[in-house]
Amino acid sequence: MEKLSERLGENKRWLQGRFENAMDFMMREMELSGTEAALFALDGLVSKQTVTLSILNPLMEAGPLPGRGPELLGAIERTVLGSVEQKRESRMDQLLLLLMSGFAVLCLDGCGEALVFGVQGFDTRGPDEPQNEVMQRGAKDGFTESYQNNISMIRRRMKTTALKFEKAQVGGQSHTPLALCYLEGVASPRILEQIRERLKTYDLDTALGAGYLTGFLERGGVFSGVGVTERPDVVCGKIEEGRVAILMEGTPTAILVPFLFVENFQTLDDYLTRPFYGTFIRWLKYIAFFLSVFLPGLYVAIATHHPEMLPEALLLKIAESEAQTPFPVMAETLILYFLYEVLREAGLRAPRSLSATVSIVGGLVIGDTAVSAGLVSAPSLMVVALTAIAGYAVPRLYEPLALLRLAFLLAGNFLGVWGVTAGLVLLVMDLCGTDSFGVPLLSAASPFSGRLAFRDVFVRAGWRRLAHGGVRVQQMPGSREMGE
Amino acid sequence: MERTNISAEQFFILLFVSRISAAISLNAQYTGGEDLLDSAASCLLAMLAAGALSLPVWLALRLGGGKSLPELAVEGGWLGRLVPLYYLVFLVLAGGSALGLFQVFLSDAMDPDFSTGWVAAALLGVALYGAFRGLETIGRCGVCVFAALVLGGALVFGMAAGRFDPDNLEPLFYHGLGQTGRGFPLFLARTSIFAELGILLPQVKGRRALGFGGWLAGTGAFLAGLVLLTAGCLGRYASTQNFPVYVLASLSQVRSLRRLDAVFTGLWMMGMILQLASGLYACRVCLSALGAKKKGPDWTLWLAAGAMLALALFTAGSGGFQRLMLNPGPLAWWAAGAAALVPLIALAVGSRRGRAAGKKEKR
Numbered sequence: 004m005e006k007l008s009e010r011l012g013e014n015k016r017w018l019q020g021r022f023e024n025a026m027d028f029m030m031r032e033m034e035l036s037g038t039e040a041a042l043f044a045l046d047g048l049v050s051k052q053t054v055t056l057s058i059l060n061p062l063m064e065a066g067p068l069p070g071r072g073p074e075l076l077g078a079i080e081r082t083v084l085g086s087v088e089q090k091r092e093s094r095m096d097q098l099l100l101l102l103m104s105g106f107a108v109l110c111l112d113g114c115g116e117a118l119v120f121g122v123q124g125f126d127t128r129g130p131d132e133p134q135n136e137v138m139q140r141g142a143k144d145g146f147t148e149s150y151q152n153n154i155s156m157i158r159r160r161m162k163t164t165a166l167k168f169e170k171a172q173v174g175g176q177s178h179t180p181l182a183l184c185y186l187e188g189v190a191s192p193r194i195l196e197q198i199r200e201r202l203k204t205y206d207l208d209t210a211l212g213a214g215y216l217t218g219f220l221e222r223g224g225v226f227s228g229v230g231v232t233e234r235p236d237v238v239c240g241k242i243e244e245g246r247v248a249i250l251m252e253g254t255p256t257a258i259l260v261p262f263l264f265v266e267n268f269q270t271l272d273d274y275l276t277r278p279f280y281g282t283f284i285r286w287l288k289y290i291a292f293f294l295s296v297f298l299p300g301l302y303v304a305i306a307t308h309h310p311e312m313l314p315e316a317l318l319l320k321i322a323e324s325e326a327q328t329p330f331p332v333m334a335e336t337l338i339l340y341f342l343y344e345v346l347r348e349a350g351l352r353a354p355r356s357l358s359a360t361v362s363i364v365g366g367l368v369i370g371d372t373a374v375s376a377g378l379v380s381a382p383s384l385m386v387v388a389l390t391a392i393a394g395y396a397v398p399r400l401y402e403p404l405a406l407l408r409l410a411f412l413l414a415g416n417f418l419g420v421w422g423v424t425a426g427l428v429l430l431v432m433d434l435c436g437t438d439s440f441g442v443p444l445l446s447a448a449s450p451f452s453g454r455l456a457f458r459d460v461f462v463r464a465g466w467r468r469l470a471h472g473g474v475r476v477q478q479m480p481g482s483r484e485m486g487e
Numbered sequence: 488m489e490r491t492n493i494s495a496e497q498f499f500i501l502l503f504v505s506r507i508s509a510a511i512s513l514n515a516q517y518t519g520g521e522d523l524l525d526s527a528a529s530c531l532l533a534m535l536a537a538g539a540l541s542l543p544v545w546l547a548l549r550l551g552g553g554k555s556l557p558e559l560a561v562e563g564g565w566l567g568r569l570v571p572l573y574y575l576v577f578l579v580l581a582g583g584s585a586l587g588l589f590q591v592f593l594s595d596a597m598d599p600d601f602s603t604g605w606v607a608a609a610l611l612g613v614a615l616y617g618a619f620r621g622l623e624t625i626g627r628c629g630v631c632v633f634a635a636l637v638l639g640g641a642l643v644f645g646m647a648a649g650r651f652d653p654d655n656l657e658p659l660f661y662h663g664l665g666q667t668g669r670g671f672p673l674f675l676a677r678t679s680i681f682a683e684l685g686i687l688l689p690q691v692k693g694r695r696a697l698g699f700g701g702w703l704a705g706t707g708a709f710l711a712g713l714v715l716l717t718a719g720c721l722g723r724y725a726s727t728q729n730f731p732v733y734v735l736a737s738l739s740q741v742r743s744l745r746r747l748d749a750v751f752t753g754l755w756m757m758g759m760i761l762q763l764a765s766g767l768y769a770c771r772v773c774l775s776a777l778g779a780k781k782k783g784p785d786w787t788l789w790l791a792a793g794a795m796l797a798l799a800l801f802t803a804g805s806g807g808f809q810r811l812m813l814n815p816g817p818l819a820w821w822a823a824g825a826a827a828l829v830p831l832i833a834l835a836v837g838s839r840r841g842r843a844a845g846k847k848e849k850r
Contacts, residue, residue: 308599312749414609419599421606424753428760429613431631436617436624449630450497481627 007093009072011039011112018043021099031059036068038075039112048105050124057086058107058120072113079109080118088121100178127152133233133255135398140275145233146255153250153257154182156235161242165189168250171199173216176208181216184238184248184257191245191477191484194440198247198260213256216249220260221439225403225430228439230262237271245475261439261476263446265460267399268292273463281463291396294389295404296430299336300411300423302386306332308419324380333416335379339387340412342369344405347391441483442476450481493626495693499702501629501765502680504636506706508758509585509677513714513732522657522666523718523725527711529670534707536675540826541699544684547830556685556833557776563836570833571773574682577821578773579791581679582766583798584812585759586611590803591813595729597752607799610760615792617764618771619785622690625764632757639754643747644713646739647720655722656715672819674710679766681826685833686769767791 008014015030022028027046034040040062044054061083068078080089088106092098093116098108105123130152133145146153154168169183183198198220205219217229232238238248238257249258259266268288273281305312306321313321328335346365353361370388373379394404407430414422437444447455455474458464477484513526544556551559560570586607593603617625660667680702688695717731720738725731736751770791778784802812811817 309749418601418606418609420749420753421593421599421756422609424756425606425609425613425760428628428632428757429616432613432617432620432624432628432764435627435631436620443627445627445631449627450494451630 005095007095007098007110007115007117009113009115011041011110014110014117015041017095033059033062035062035065035079035111036071036075038071040109042107042109043102044107044122045102045105048103048125049107049122053122053124054107057122058084058109072111073116076111076114076116076118079111084109084118084120086120086122090119091116092119093117103178104180128255130156136233136237136270138234138270138275139272141234141271142236144235146235146250146257148253148255150180150182150250150252153235153255154184157184157238157248157250160235160239161186166242171202173202173205173251174208174210175206177210179210179252181210181249181251184242184250185246186242189243189245189475190247191475193484194245194261194477195247197440198249210251210253212254213251213258216251216258220249220258222437224437224444225407225433226264226267226400226437226444227403228260228262228437228442228444230259230266230399231256232259233257234271240271240274244473245477261442263439263442263476263479264434264444265448267397269459274466274469278463278465282461285461285463288396291393292400292404295391295393295397296407297411297423297427298386298390298393299340299408300413300415300426301420302383302415303333303336303412304415304419304423307416312420321380321382324382327377328380329378332380332383333412335383336387336412339369339379339383340390340409343387343391438482442479443481446479446481452480455480492690492692493623495691495695495698497626497630498687498691498695499698500633501626501761502683502702503706503709504629504632504758505762505765506678506680506702507636507709508755508762513717513730522660522662523714523721523731524656524659525662525664525666526670526674527714527718528659529667530674530710530714531707532667533671533674534703534710536671537678537680537826538699538703540823541681541684543827543830543834544681544688545696545699547834548685548688550834551689551837553689554837555687555689555772555776556830557773559837560833561776563833567833567836568777570829570836571776573829574686574825575770575773575777575791577682577825578679578766578770579794579798580812580818580821581682582763582791582795584802584818585677585762586795586799587802587809587812589755589759590799591809592730592733592755594803596733596748603803604800607803608796610756611763611792611796611799614760614763614767615788617760618767618788618792622687622765622768625761625768628764629761632761635757636754639750643736643739643750643754644716646747647735648716650738651716651719652722653719655719657718673815676815676818676822678822679762679769679825681822683765683769685825685830686772687765763795767795 008017019028019030025045027048029044029046031042032039033042042054042058062079065079065083068075068083070078076091080091092101092108098117098119101119102108105121105125106119107122109118109120111117127149128147130144130147132143136145144156146156158166163186165187167183167185167187169185171181171183173179173181181202183195185195201220202216205216207215210216213231217227217231221227221229230241232241233256235257238259241259242248246259246261249260251258268285273284276284306325310318310322325332330338342365346361346369350358350361350365370384374381374384390408394401394408397404411423411426414426416422418425434445435443435449443450446452447460454472458468458473476482547556547559557571557574560567589610590603590607593599593606599606617628684699691698713732717725717735720735721728721731725734728734733748733751737748739747767788771787774787774791798812801808803809
C-alpha cells in the first residue's frame with residue numbers, strides 16, 4: 004500500500020497492522036459532520052495536551068462543516084485547525100515516518116489524503132555546558148540530542164538568510180534526520196556535493212551517534228579529516244570559514260568537514276584571549292602533542308639502545324632506578340601504559356560513585372606501591388604519567404595518540420632512535436598524503452603558505468589581522484579547488 | 488602515467504633534501520686525502536657540471552610536449568624502451584648504494600645491538616609507503632623534512648661552528664688538483680637528480696627553471712659550506728675519519744645535551760627516506776611507461792624496493808660489493824649518461840616515431 008486509501012477502514016487496518024504489538028500506537032476515532040474520522044499518533048512522541056487543545060477540542064467544538072471527503076478535509080484545514088506545522092500527505096511511507104517523528108495524523112473516510120500536525124512533545128535535555136570541550140571564557144551552552152534545538156542555537160548566533168540547513172536522512176531502519184548546515188556563498192558547492200555523495204553511501208540500518216557517520220565521511224589516514232564539536236559557537240566560527248556542519252538527531256555532537264590537522268590544536272579560548280597568550284597556548288599544545296606521541300618511544304629507545312645520548316647525571320639516575328626493577332625498560336613502560344589505559348577506561352565507564360575509588364586505587368596502588376615495591380622504576384612511571392597528561396592537552400587527538408605512542412614504543416624498543424625517526428617520517432607522510440574533502444590535512448604548513456601559517460597555525464594573529472585577508476577552507480594551499 | 492602535480496618549490500625542495508642527505512654521508516674513504524677543503528671546490532664544480540649536463544634533459548622535455556622522457560622514448564619502439572630501463576637500473580643502483588652506505592655508517596659509527604638490515608628495511612618500508620601515496624605526498628613531506636633539516640642543521644652545525652679554527656684550513660689546491668678531481672665524481676654520483684628531472688619534471692608546475700637554478704645554487708652553497716665547516720673544525724683529523732661530517736656533529740653539544748649526532752643521523756634518515764621514496768616513485772613511472780599503462784601496478788614498487796634492499800644488504804655485507812657500489816666512479820658515469828646521453832636518445836627515437844606518425848596521418 005503506497006498511497007492512502009479513500010476508505011478509512013482500510014487505512015486503520017493497515018496502520019494497526021504496521022503497529023501491531025506496539026503499545027505506544029494511539030488511535031482516536033470520531034465523527035466529523037457525519038463523516039468517520041480517526042486521529043493517529045504515537046504515545047510519548049506527541050504532547051497529549053497539545054493534541055487535545057489544538058486538535059481534538061477544536062474538531063469536537065466545530066459546528067457542521069460543508070461537504071464530504073476532500074472538501075471536508077479542506078474545510079477543516081482552512082477553518083478549524085491552525086497548527087503552525089501542518090500539511091497534507093498521501094504517501095504511506097511518509098505518514099509512517101511522520102508518525103514516528105512525533106506528528107499526529109488525521110484521516111477522514113472518503114479522502115485519499117491525511118492532515119498531519121507537528122505536535123512533538125517528547126522530553127529533551129536542556130543545553131548544558133559541553134563536557135568534552137570545556138572553555139574558560141566561551142559560552143556555556145552546548146548541543147543537545149534534539150537537532151532542531153541545535154539548529155535554533157546556531158540560528159540565534161547567525162542571523163543571516165545565507166545560513167542554510169539542508170535536510171537529509173540516514174539509516175535504513177532508524178531514518179535518522181540530519182541537517183547540513185552551511186553558509187550559502189561561503190561553503191564550497193563541490194564539498195557540499197561530495198558530502199551528499201558520501202552520505203548516500205551510508206548503508207547501516209541505524210545512526211546512533213556522530214561516530215557512525217564519520218566513518219562514511221572520512222577517507223583513511225591516521226588522523227581524521229572529520230571533526231566534531233559540542234559547541235554551537237564553534238560551529239558558527241567554522242561555517243563562517245566555509246566548512247559544513249552536520250547536525251544529527253539524537254546526538255549532541257556536530258560533525259565538521261573539512262577538518263584540518265591544525266584545528267585539533269585550536270580552541271575557542273585561543274581567540275578569546277590576547278594573541279600572544281593564544282600563540283603561547285597553541286605552542287604548548289604542539290609540544291604536548293609531540294611529548295605524548297614520542298616521549299615513551301624515545302625514552303625506551305635511548306634507555307635501551309643509546310644511553311650515551313643522556314647527560315651523565317640523568318643517565319646514572321635512570322640506571323640506578325632500573326637496577327632495582329625486575330623488568331626491562333620496555334616491559335615496564337608497556338605494563339605501566341596498559342595499566343594507565345585500563346584505569347582511564349575504568350574511570351570513564353565506572354559509575355560516578357565509584358570513580359573516586361578507581362582514582363585512589365590507581366594513584367596509590369599503582370603509582371606509589373609499585374614503585375616502592377621495586378616493580379617499576381620511578382622514571383618509567385614519570386614518563387608514562389607525563390605522556391598521559393600531555394595527551395589530555397589535545398583531547399581531540401586522544402584516539403590516534405593512544406595507538407601512536409604504542410607504535411612508537413615498539414619502534415623505539417626494536418630499532419632505537421632510528422625506528423622512532425622512521426616512524427616520524429611515516430607519520431608525516433601519512434599526514435601529508437591525507438586530505439579532507441580535497442583540502443590537504445596539513446595545509447597551510449605543507450603545502451606551505453607563509454601568510455596563512457603565520458596567521459593561525461604557528462601563531463594566533465590579532466583580530467585586526469584575522470579580520471582581513473582570510474581565506475575559506477576550500478581556498479587553502481593545495482586544495483583541489485586551488486590546485487597545488 | 489596518472490599525473491599528480493606538485494609545485495616547482497616542492498619538487499626542488501624535495502631534491503635539495505635528498506641531495507643534502509647524500510652530502511652529509513660524505514665519506515673520507517672516497518673523498519680521500521687530507522685536503523678536505525679542496526672538496527668544496529669539487530662540489531662547486533660538480534654543481535656547475537650538473538647544470539651543464541642537465542641541458543639535454545631540459546631540451547628533450549621542452550621538445551617532448553609534456554611527456555616524461557620514458558614516455559617519450561617508448562613511442563620510438565624497442566630502442567626507446569632502453570631509456571626507461573636505463574633510468575630504472577640507475578635509480579635502483581642509486582637507492583641501493585645510498586641505503587647501503589647508511590648501513591655501513593650504522594655498523595661503523597653506531598654499532599647497534601641489532602641488525603642494521605632491519606633499519607634499512609624499515610627505511611625502505613616508509614619510502615615505499617610514500618611512493619604508494621604518490622608524488623604529491625612525497626613533495627609535501629619534503630617541505631616538512633626541509634623545515635626539520637633547517638632547524639636541526641642550524642642546531643648541530645651552529646653548535647659545531649664554535650670549534651671552527653681558520654688555522655685548520657689548508658690553502659686551496661696546496662697539494663695539486665688530485666683531491667678536487669677525486670671529489671668531483673663523488674659529488675656528481677651521489678644524486679639521481681638527472682633521472683628524476685627526466686621522469687618527474689612534467690608533473691611539476693610553476694617556475695621550474697628558476698627552481699632548478701635555486702637548487703643548483705642552494706645545494707652547491709650548502710655542500711661547500713659544510714665541507715668548509717668540517718675542514719675548519721676538524722682539520723687533518725677529518726681525513727682519519729670515515730664519516731667526518733658525522734664526527735663534527737657528534738662533537739656538538741648544547742650545555743648538558745651532548746651527542747647531537749642522533750639529530751644528525753635523524754636528518755640523514757629523513758632525507759634518505761625521501762630520496763628513496765622519490766626514486767621508487769620514479770621507478771614506477773618508468774615501469775608504467777614500459778608497460779604502456781596509465782599507472783604501473785603495485786608490484787612494480789615492491790619489485791624496485793626489493794631490488795634496492797637486496798643491493799643495500801649486499802653492499803653492507805660484502806666488502807667486494809661495497810667497493811663496487813660505493814665507488815663514485817661508475818655511478819658518476821651512470822649519472823652522466825642519465826643526464827647527457829639518455830635524453831638525446833629519448834628525443835631522437837621519440838621524435839622519429841612522432842614524425843613517422845605525422846606522415847602517416849597526412850597520407
